[in-house]
Every structure is written in C-alpha cells, then in structure tokens.
Amino acid sequence: MNANEIYVAKANDLYAALGHAYIQKKQLEEQISDFEAQLKGLIIHNPLLQKVEQQALIRDRKDFADSLIEKGELEDDELDQMDGEF
Numbered sequence: 001m002n003a004n005e006i007y008v009a010k011a012n013d014l015y016a017a018l019g020h021a022y023i024q025k026k027q028l029e030e031q032i033s034d035f036e037a038q039l040k041g042l043i044i045h046n047p048l049l050q051k052v053e054q055q056a057l058i059r060d061r062k063d064f065a066d067s068l069i070e071k072g073e074l075e076d077d078e079l080d081q082m083d084g085e086f
Helices: 003-044 047-071 076-081
Strands: none
Touching: 003 047
C-alpha cells in the first residue's frame, strides 16, 4: 500500500466517523427537544414546578449578572437599576 492509498483510507475512515457523529448529534438534539417539551408539559401542569423553575431562572439571571460584573461588562450601579428584574 503506497502513501496515497493510506491517506485515502484514513480520510475515508474520518469521513465515516464524522458522518456517524453528525447522525448522533442530530439524534441527541431531537432527544433534547423531546425532553424539553416533556419538562415544559410537566411544569405547565404543576404549580410547584412553576415556582421551582421561576426560582431557577432568577438564580440564572443573578449568576449571569455576576459574571458580567466580574468581566467588567456591568457595573454595580447598573445592576441596582435592574433590581426589579432580579
């Protein structure tokens, strides 16, 4: 087997692996969408889960604001102005 044949064989193997990975990625994205839809359905029908999700969203917003402050992209006084949102 000459060098060119080795490179072609390796490229074919990589293309096959890449194609398989794309298929898996698409399947996982569809599975994630299904899980998200199921979770939203549960949340809609359960007031306790609505409260938990609301608290999680508030926590995520605060974490995001804190990360912006650490990066210097948001000042503390700007955060005070947005206090009603958090």
